[in-house]
Amino acid sequence: MTQGSGEPRTAAVEALQRLVVDVPDYPEPGIVFKDITPLLADHDGFTAVVAALAEAGRDADGRVVVDKVIGMEARGFILAAPVALALGTGFVPVRKAGKLPRATHAVSYDLEYGSATLELHTDAIAPGDRVLLVDDVLATGGTVRATRELVEQCGGEVVAFSVLLELGFLDGRAALGDLPVVSLQTI
Numbered sequence: 097m098t099q100g101s102g103e104p105r106t107a108a109v110e111a112l113q114r115l116v117v118d119v120p121d122y123p124e125p126g127i128v129f130k131d132i133t134p135l136l137a138d139h140d141g142f143t144a145v146v147a148a149l150a151e152a153g154r155d156a157d158g159r160v161v162v163d164k165v166i167g168m169e170a171r172g173f174i175l176a177a178p179v180a181l182a183l184g185t186g187f188v189p190v191r192k193a194g195k196l197p198r199a200t201h202a203v204s205y206d207l208e209y210g211s212a213t214l215e216l217h218t219d220a221i222a223p224g225d226r227v228l229l230v231d232d233v234l235a236t237g238g239t240v241r242a243t244r245e246l247v248e249q250c251g252g253e254v255v256a257f258s259v260l261l262e263l264g265f266l267d268g269r270a271a272l273g274d275l276p277v278v279s280l281q282t283i
């Protein structure tokens with residue numbers, strides 16, 4: 097599902113097309129890195145994408161249906177924090193191994209390049225919490241899958257994943273099963 101409607105989404109898609117820069121062979125040969133820093137530096141563009149990403153946390157009547165918004169290290173933090181404020185919820189970081197200071201759940205996963213371990217504070221998500229995940233790029237889906245597992249270990253439920261760019265050729269969406277994915281642009 098690619099959803100979200102109206103002006104915020106149109107403005108967001110226009111901003112993505114204009115302000116995301118392709119960097120070939122970074123961080124290694126064969127990878128085209130999607131650099132969102134010019135988008136973040138543009139007030140109107142950043143505002144538009146935050147509004148569009150936040151739509152995934154509302155129902156058809158505009159009511160907020162999530163308790164927490166999670167961003168995955170590192171670019172997910174930059175997008176998820178303002179989405180949480182827009183929805184009137186708290187923000188929770190999922191971090192790479194060893195960065196969170198208290199008791200964590202941990203899950204290892206594969207990236208488009210390399211592998212990593214993600215962690216979540218055990219008390220960051222309460223049992224029954226409904227959670228929206230936010231990130232910049234969906235590639236293989238490993239990051240989202242691992243994060244969903246972390247949320248479930250806390251007793252929470254991921255209700256949707258909202259992302260700027262989906263790399264369709266990697267079919268990350270298929271790796272996410274029944275999780276609703278709201279991507280602003282598919283490449």
Ligand code: AMP
Nearest residue numbers: 128129130207208233235236237238239
């Ligand atoms: P994956 O787990 O394979 O879906 O990879 C998604 C994560 O890796 C996201 O947190 C992205 O920020 C990052 N990522 C993967 N591929 C790219 C890419 N081509 N450009 C920018 N970021 C990427």
